[in-house]
Amino acid sequence: VSPNASEGARILVADDDPDILNLVRVRLKQAGYETLGASDGEEALRLALEHRPALCILDVVMPKRNGFEVLEALRRTERTADLPVMLLTATVEEREMARGFESGADAYLTKPFSPSDLLDRVRTLLARR
Amino acid sequence: MVVSRQSASPSISVLSWRIQALGPSVTPRSRQRTYAVVGAAAAMLGAIFALRLTIGNQNDAILSLNVLAIVLAALELGLVPALACAAVAYGLFVGWTVIDDVHVSPGGYLVRGGVYLAVALLIGEVAGRLRAALEEARVGEEEMGAVVEHSSDALMSSDEHGRLLAWNPAAERIFGWRAEEVLGKRLADVAIPEGLRELYWDGLRRFLDQGDRSMIGRRFEARGLHRDGHDFPIEIAISAIEEPDGCTFHAFMHDISERKEKEDARRRLAAIIESSDDAILSSDLEGRILTWNPGAERIFGYPESEAIGMSLSDLVPPDRPDDVRGTLESVRLGERIENTELERIGKGGRRIELVAAVSPITNADGEVIAAAIVAADISARKRRDRYLAAQHGATRVLAEAPAPDEVARAILPIVANAGSWLCAVYWAADPDAETLRCEAIWVAPHTRGPVLPIQEGAVSPAIEGDMEPQWMSGGASGPVSWTRGTHAVLGGLDTQLWTPILVDGELFGGFHFLDRRRRIRDQELVTVLETITSQIGNYVDRRRAEEEAERAKDEFFSLVSHELRTPLTSIIGYADLLEDVEAERLSEQGREYLEVVQRNAQRQLRLVADLLLLARIQEGAFTVEPAAADLRPIVQQAVEAARPSAEQRGITLSVATDETPPVRADAHRMGQVIDNLLSNAIKFTPRGGRVSVRLASADGKVVVEVDDSGVGIPVSEQERLFDRLYRASSATAENVPGLGLGLTIVKAIVDAHGGRVRVQSEEGVGTSFRVELPLGSETAAGEVGE
Numbered sequence: 001v002s003p004n005a006s007e008g009a010r011i012l013v014a015d016d017d018p019d020i021l022n023l024v025r026v027r028l029k030q031a032g033y034e035t036l037g038a039s040d041g042e043e044a045l046r047l048a049l050e051h052r053p054a055l056c057i058l059d060v061v062m063p064k065r066n067g068f069e070v071l072e073a074l075r076r077t078e079r080t081a082d083l084p085v086m087l088l089t090a091t092v093e094e095r096e097m098a099r100g101f102e103s104g105a106d107a108y109l110t111k112p113f114s115p116s117d118l119l120d121r122v123r124t125l126l127a128r129r
Numbered sequence: 130m131v132v133s134r135q136s137a138s139p140s141i142s143v144l145s146w147r148i149q150a151l152g153p154s155v156t157p158r159s160r161q162r163t164y165a166v167v168g169a170a171a172a173m174l175g176a177i178f179a180l181r182l183t184i185g186n187q188n189d190a191i192l193s194l195n196v197l198a199i200v201l202a203a204l205e206l207g208l209v210p211a212l213a214c215a216a217v218a219y220g221l222f223v224g225w226t227v228i229d230d231v232h233v234s235p236g237g238y239l240v241r242g243g244v245y246l247a248v249a250l251l252i253g254e255v256a257g258r259l260r261a262a263l264e265e266a267r268v269g270e271e272e273m274g275a276v277v278e279h280s281s282d283a284l285m286s287s288d289e290h291g292r293l294l295a296w297n298p299a300a301e302r303i304f305g306w307r308a309e310e311v312l313g314k315r316l317a318d319v320a321i322p323e324g325l326r327e328l329y330w331d332g333l334r335r336f337l338d339q340g341d342r343s344m345i346g347r348r349f350e351a352r353g354l355h356r357d358g359h360d361f362p363i364e365i366a367i368s369a370i371e372e373p374d375g376c377t378f379h380a381f382m383h384d385i386s387e388r389k390e391k392e393d394a395r396r397r398l399a400a401i402i403e404s405s406d407d408a409i410l411s412s413d414l415e416g417r418i419l420t421w422n423p424g425a426e427r428i429f430g431y432p433e434s435e436a437i438g439m440s441l442s443d444l445v446p447p448d449r450p451d452d453v454r455g456t457l458e459s460v461r462l463g464e465r466i467e468n469t470e471l472e473r474i475g476k477g478g479r480r481i482e483l484v485a486a487v488s489p490i491t492n493a494d495g496e497v498i499a500a501a502i503v504a505a506d507i508s509a510r511k512r513r514d515r516y517l518a519a520q521h522g523a524t525r526v527l528a529e530a531p532a533p534d535e536v537a538r539a540i541l542p543i544v545a546n547a548g549s550w551l552c553a554v555y556w557a558a559d560p561d562a563e564t565l566r567c568e569a570i571w572v573a574p575h576t577r578g579p580v581l582p583i584q585e586g587a588v589s590p591a592i593e594g595d596m597e598p599q600w601m602s603g604g605a606s607g608p609v610s611w612t613r614g615t616h617a618v619l620g621g622l623d624t625q626l627w628t629p630i631l632v633d634g635e636l637f638g639g640f641h642f643l644d645r646r647r648r649i650r651d652q653e654l655v656t657v658l659e660t661i662t663s664q665i666g667n668y669v670d671r672r673r674a675e676e677e678a679e680r681a682k683d684e685f686f687s688l689v690s691h692e693l694r695t696p697l698t699s700i701i702g703y704a705d706l707l708e709d710v711e712a713e714r715l716s717e718q719g720r721e722y723l724e725v726v727q728r729n730a731q732r733q734l735r736l737v738a739d740l741l742l743l744a745r746i747q748e749g750a751f752t753v754e755p756a757a758a759d760l761r762p763i764v765q766q767a768v769e770a771a772r773p774s775a776e777q778r779g780i781t782l783s784v785a786t787d788e789t790p791p792v793r794a795d796a797h798r799m800g801q802v803i804d805n806l807l808s809n810a811i812k813f814t815p816r817g818g819r820v821s822v823r824l825a826s827a828d829g830k831v832v833v834e835v836d837d838s839g840v841g842i843p844v845s846e847q848e849r850l851f852d853r854l855y856r857a858s859s860a861t862a863e864n865v866p867g868l869g870l871g872l873t874i875v876k877a878i879v880d881a882h883g884g885r886v887r888v889q890s891e892e893g894v895g896t897s898f899r900v901e902l903p904l905g906s907e908t909a910a911g912e913v914g915e
Contacts, residue, residue, distance in 0.1 A: 017695055023702040030710075061691050090698060091690040111698035112734065115705060 009054035009126055010034040014044035014070070015088065016062045020111070024057060024088070027115050028122070041065025045073055048080055055125055057109075060089040060100070068103050075104045084125040088113075166205040170214055173198040178221045182228065195222070199248045207260065208253030215249035282381045287316045289375045291333060303363075303384050305356030316380075322352050322360040336369065337376070345369050353382065362389045408483075408504045411490060414461050416441040416453050419499060428483075428506045430476030441502075444473045446480065460489045460500040471504070478646055480549070482508045516657045519547030523661045533669040537630060537638055538569045544661055545571045548654050550642040551622070552581045557638040558591060565589050565638065581622075581643065595636055598659060599627040600650040624648040628658040632669045682748055686741060693737045700730045739870040742801075746877045753795035753881040760831055760902075761786045763796055764824045767803035775811050781819040782811075789826040792902045798878045805871040806835040806898050813896070814839035826904065830884075833900045841892035850888060851876040875900075 011033050015021040018039065025035045036053060038044035042064045048056055056074070060067035067087050074080040086107040087100045100108060106128075107121045177194050195218035203211030219242055226233050277284050283300035287293050293316050296308040304320050311319050317326045335341040345367055353363040365382040402409050408425035412418050421436040429436070429444065441453045449472060459466060466487040473481045485504035489497040522543035531539055537555050545553035552572045556565035567587040602624045622643040629639040640658065704727045712720065745751040768784045775782040803822070810820045818838040825832050842850065851872050875898075879886045883903050890896040 017699070019699040020695065020702065023699065023706065026706060089691075090694040091687040111694055112701040113698070115709070 008032060008034060010036060010051065011122065012036045012038065012044065012048055012051070012053040012056045014038040014041070014057070014062060014067070015059035016040055017059070020059070024118065027118055031119050031122070033122070041067070041070045045070050048074055048083065049077065052079060052083070054084070055122060056083060056085045057088055058085060060087055060091070068099060071100070071103045071105060084128065086121055086125060163206065166201060167210070170198040170202045173201070174214070174218055174221055178225065181225050196244065196248050199245055200252050203249055203252035204256045207257040208250065211249035211253030212246070215245035219245050280381075282383045284379060284381050285316060285320065286377055286379045288377060289337060291315045291317055291330075293319065294377065299383075303382075304353060320354055322354045325352060342369070350385065353384070361386050406505070408502070408506070410436075411499050411501050412441050412457075413499050414457050414497070416457055428475065428481060428504070429473070430479065444475075446472055446474045456487055457500055460487055461497050463489050463497060465489065470507075479649070480508070480646070481506060482511045512653070515547045515549070516653065519543050519657060519661065523664060527664060527668050533672045536665050536668060537640070540661065540665060541569050541640065542571050544640055544658055545573075545642060547657065548626070548642055548651075551576060551644045553643065554581070554583060554641040555638060556589065556641055558636045562591055562636040565591050565595070568638070591636060595627065595629055595639060596631065597629065598655050599625075600655065601625045602647055602649065626655070626658075628655070628662050630662045630665050630669075632666045632673070637666060637669060686745065690737075690741055694734070697730055697734050697737065701727065701734070704730060739874060742874055743870050746874070751877060751881065753798050753878065755793040755795050755882065757791045758794040758796045758799065759791050760789055760794070760799065760824055760833065763800050764803055764822060764833060767800055767807055768822055770804065771807040771811060774808075775820060778811060778814075779816040780811055780814050783819065783821045784823075785821070786824040787826065789824060789831045790904055792831050792904060794882055794902060795878075799882075802875050802878050802900060803833060803835070805875050806900075809871055810835050810837035810839065810896070813837065829904045830901045831904060834897060836895060836897045838895040841894055841896055842888065842890040843892055844890075847888055847890060851886070
């Protein structure tokens with residue numbers, strides 16, 4: 001894991017499954033990022049608006065607000081309209097992925113994922129800013 | 130001359146009678162006779178003169194015989210010759226007195242001169258008059274005879290007993306009998322058909338007994354009997370002449386068969402014109418209507434009394450160019466116009482479509498004086514054609530499976546054309562069916578100027594009446610609250626039709642048709658539109674249900690996928706984490722255990738993916754997303770992914786890839802195909818065997834072959850190999866793990882690409898799978914079901 005300019009950036013991770021939330025955060029921390037964790041859509045939205053992280057990784061299937069709804073809310077809000085968002089999903093349905101991109105997702109990661117899949121995308125998204 | 134004396138006209142008869150009474154002395158003279166008379170008179174005078182000289186006495190009684198010569202001359206030759214004769218006789222008398230020197234007193238000279246003169250004058254005058262009368266009678270009779278002789282009318286005369294007295298040549302010609310064959314026979318038996326004879330006798334009796342002259346002196350039609358037995362129509366005029374010896378009847382008649390036939394023909398033609406369903410009419414060259422048959426009355430609605438005198442231009446729709454003048458101009462030049470399709474209006478502005486023929490009518494000199502028009506009403510046929518076309522058109526649109534929101538918009542022009550409307554609007558209901566929004570406007574082609582006071586996007590509240598078709602004509606009728614219509618009425622659109630589209634009993638939208646013309650309700654059109662709108666409604670309903678089902682299916686697959694993969698994500702993720710972070714702290718044994726977890730988690734992941742894919746295939750929801758793809762990297766990646774397991778089993782894995790043209794393929798799915806084939810090949814190949822992959826192109830196809838030196842598949846099983854969940858006997862016998870999904874998935878994917886997959890195998894030698902994808906195929910996007 002080579003250090004780069006985005007190291008230390010704060011990343012919001014939202015997943016209702018605590019094991020997976022933890023897994024993602026561990027991998028990100030290993031790579032030197034700071035993380036915020038949320039276990040439902042509303043918490044994710046609140047934290048995103050509050051902290052304006054460098055990147056949001058949102059699980060699609062979450063209670064209260066699902067990943068799409070959080071994404072759409074972020075896009076509607078001026079402060080977070082251009083926030084990079086990566087959707088995390090356990091399904092491989094093309095239709096669902098299409099909806100994600102329509103809603104303005106910048107990247108997609110399907111579960112299960114390898115650490116390199118995760119970190120490659122994170123770096124790409126952060127570098128694009 | 131065939132006509133008998135009795136048969137001549139009344140005046141001739143009377144004269145003849147008088148002449149007869151005078152005797153033969155006044156019969157007409159010939160030249161020879163004149164000479165003979167002059168000779169006789171001269172001889173007589175000469176003889177008397179000679180006798181007188183010879184006798185020589187004073188008695189002059191002989192001289193009185195001169196009177197006889199004068200009488201002869203007077204009777205035969207008339208007044209002037211008689212006077213000449215008297216002068217000669219007097220001269221001879223004077224001559225005698227001189228020659229014989231006879232003394233005659235002056236009174237004697239006067240007496241003799243007076244006697245001669247008087248006789249000559251008297252008898253000469255009377256005889257002259259008589260002769261003139263006779264001549265006149267003769268000429269008259271000859272003329273009359275000639276008339277009768279040469280008349281084209283048959284003349285037959287008969288007496289009171291009905292016996293024929295005269296029978297002229299025309300009668301011979303018309304009735305077939307010669308005069309000599311029938312004279313003296315009864316007229317009724319010869320010339321009257323049997324059925325009419327009683328009538329003839331009755332008439333004759335009535336005339337003779339009661340003086341009934343009703344049949345005399347007028348023309349009437351009857352029937353004549355020909356010699357050959359056929360009867361024929363005749364026209365008769367009878368005159369009756371009462372004479373001293375009884376009554377004579379003269380019947381003039383002529384054959385009117387031809388006239389009758391012409392009349393019948395005319396009547397037949399008239400009947401055809403009267404009974405024709407087509408309009409048959411004529412006009413003068415200015416277009417004024419001259420004749421008008423009941424067919425025209427039915428088609429146009431104007432009775433004959435109104436139509437005659439109207440102009441043909443009155444029948445041209447006001448919004449169409451008047452083609453009457455041009456047509457009549459062609460007719461004037463003698464042209465005949467056939468099969469021309471016309472649009473006309475009938476009484477009340479009703480539109481009529483006609484196919485017509487217009488021909489010139491000429492007078493006897495060949496001059497065009499009028500136009501004859503025969504026109505058939507094809508409105509109904511045209512209308513049916515349009516309705517049928519609309520039905521087909523709507524069906525075609527629906528067959529193209531448009532989005533439910535697009536259906537009505539696409540069908541609007543089709544249904545508007547069918548009804549020949551001026552304009553039409555598609556209104557779509559909002560989800561609560563409280564308002565309707567103008568979604569699309571159609572205006573008839575070639576319409577000038579704005580016609581509709583409504584614009585796209587206009588909104589109108591929905592009312593209860595919107596659920597039913599509404600035909601409004603004349604502005605006044607129809608629901609006033611129907612605001613969409615009120616606008617139109619103000620805009621001069623007189624006829625409106627609303628046909629709702631209902632989906633599952635709810636208002637989905639509706640077609641709104643408008644026209645400036647006042648049109649009476651066309652139930653056939655309403656029915657056609659109801660059919661089409663109900664088709665639209667059913668279609669939308671079905672599509673919505675399908676979309677609902679599709680969404681439910683998608684949601685289910687998403688959920689299953691999510692639920693099965695989420696735990697695997699943690700298992701795989703934490704196993705990887707353990708390997709990365711804690712590996713040094715694990716014993717050799719521990720690392721082996723960890724690897725078992727990882728391997729099985731991966732296997733489980735593949736199984737989940739395969740099961741979900743299989744479920745999709747079964748549901749008919751499996752699709753591929755083809756794009757231009759190069760198969761070479763896909764094959765190489767698959768080989769590299771399989772290499773660890775091949776090495777683990779001591780199998781030699783080789784790959785040979787030719788450069789191949791790109792194909793339209795779903796790269797992810799094709800990768801899956803090769804993965805599955807390789808994984809099978811490795812599974813069924815014993816340790817130390819070999820598996821080879823080859824990519825090549827041939828005959829417009831790209832071919833991927835996966836060969837192994839494995840156990841092979843019995844021929845009997847090869848066919849079932851691609852069946853779902855089928856497991857080869859070798860698999861069960863060798864306890865090779867797997868659910869039998871791999872080849873089913875391979876086949877579904879290859880099929881969806883429009884390609885083929887084939888197997889060749891020999892037990893104990895090996896198996897070869899061959900996948901062929903068409904080059905440049907555009908058919909690769911189909912859905913595939915099981």
